[in-house]
Every structure is written in C-alpha cells, then in structure tokens.
Amino acid sequence: MTDPAEMNTVSQILEKMRQKGLDNEIKMTDHGKMQGVGLNKIYKPEDLTIIKTYRFEGMSDPGDNSVIYVIEDKDGQIGYILDAYGMYSDHEGTGFDDFLKKIPTADRDLQELFN
Template sequence: MEKPSEMNTLSNIMEKLRLKGLDDEFTLSDHGKLQSPKTQKIYNPDDLTIIKTFRFEGESDPSDSSVLYLMEDAAGNMGYVIDAFGAYSNHEGPAFDDFLKKIPVTDRDEQELFK
C-alpha cells in the first residue's frame, strides 16, 4: 500500500532549504537580472537552471497562491526566488516573467534535493 505524500507548505520547503544551507533568495536587480544577496553575483538567464518549481495555493483565497523556483548555476550554487502566483505577482511589469521564461528548466526529484 502506498504511503500518502506529505503536504508541503511554503514554510515547510523554506525550512528544508535552510537546513540544507540553500537559503540564498535571489532578487531582481535594478539591471533586470537576478542577484544573490549572499555573493552579490549577478545572473543572466543562461547562467541558471530552474531545477524545481514548488506551487502553493491558499485554502480559500487565490491571492494566497505563490511559487518558489529553486535554481542552480553552473558551479552548483543554489538559490531560489519566491513570487506570488499569476495576477498577484510581486513584480510590476513583464521584466521578471520575461527573465524567468528564458531560464532552462529541469525537474529534479524533491527527495533527491532534500536527502
């Protein structure tokens, strides 16, 4: 008999990332690129790969929806970006969405990421 999968919340995933030392939240810089606050490294879309996407929905309010993109650079450094989902995005204008669309995507197994 299959064991039911654990329900993940944003705070649950954030804690797992913190415990693995993956608590580098990338931000969109004034130059329209992602930047690591820890290293001050600035990334173009082709410098990163989205390795896992987590979507979270509020129980009753669509404005509670969010998405966490876990990313990795060519050197194996990981960070993430959190955004409200859809029309409720934290970023004005199309720059953030356009940047994300240019990042290659793979889908790593969550258990592999957090083992």
Template sequence: MERPVEMNTLSQIMEKLRQKGLDNEIKMTDHGKMQGSINNQIYTPEDLTIIKTYRFEGDSDPGDNAVLYLLEDKKGQIGYIIDAYGMYSSQEGTGFDDFLKKIPTADRDLQELFS
C-alpha cells in the same frame, strides 16, 4: 526505515532549504537584473537552470498563491526565486516574467536535498 516527512507548505520547504544552507534568494533588482542574496552574484538567464518548481495555493484567499523556483547556477550552487503568481505577482512590469521564460528547465528529483 524512516520515511521523509512530507512537505506540503511553502514554509516547510523554506525551512528545509535553510537547514541545508540553501537560502540564497535570487531577486530582481531595481535595475532589472537578478541578484543572489548570499553572494551578491548577478545572474543572466543563461547562468541558471530551474531544477524544480513548486506551486502553493491558499485555502481561501487567491492572494496566498505562490510559486517557488529552485535554481542551480553554473557553479552548482542552489538558490531560489519565490513569487506570488497570476495577477497577485509582486513583480512589476514584464522584466521578471521575460527573465524566467529564458531560464532553461531540468525538472529533477530532489530527494537528496530534502532527505
């Protein structure tokens, strides 16, 4: 039985998501709303559930720290939010953090996504 390849880097996980057609990036708009890149869907925190969180740390530069949130919307569509974390976050103001804190979490085993 072939073992799945271990994914340790952000680029490995992002490539796997792309291969599976799960490349709907959800970003904060200039108007303080979250919007999907594929379907232009506008999301409220109640529309989403964080199903997995990955943290990545750079070997030598704290600015390389990143967090990847895999989310599922009420229609069962998978998307993601990616950001640096801590003082290196690319999000300005508190809107992004406030939005994330309101999204419910349901940490799941996502083996079927990456097999």
C-alpha cells in the same frame, strides 16, 4: 526528518532549504537585474537552471498563491526564487516574467538535497 513529499507549505520548503544551506534567495533588483542575495551574484537567464518548481494555492485567498523555483547556477550553487503568481505577482511589468521564461528547466528529483 520531513519527507519532501510531506512538505506542503512555503515555510516548510524554505526551512528545509535553510537547514541544508540552500537558502540563497535570488531576487530582481530595482534596476531589473537578478541578484543572488546570499551569493552576491548578478545572473543572466543562461547562468541558471530551474531544477524544481513548487506551487502553492491559498485556501481562501487567491492572493496567497505562490511559487518557489529551486534554481541551480552554473557554478552548482543551489538557491531559489520566491514569487506570487498570476495577477498577484510581486513584480510589475514584464521583466521578471521574461527573465523566468528564458531560464532553462530540468525537473529533478530533489530527494538527495532534502535527506
């Protein structure tokens, strides 16, 4: 089994989450709502907590910078939001960033999730 400290790529983190059944992606819809794809829920910022953030920097291309926000919803379901960051964000306008800024954070050790 891979130790979370050894997971250093986006695909390693996402694969580990998939193996644990935590691959519920949350995305912003075309209508500006955050929807849990795997859970088919619509979320408000107060429905979610960011419990861990993983940032990845591209070796040679700043466009490869990405971030995974591991999210827990108010029902205890774990999922994630995946995005490029900085000027390379996948979202136009301020809606996505404004939504993220409103989500409370509680940086947790996810060792128990990945073991």
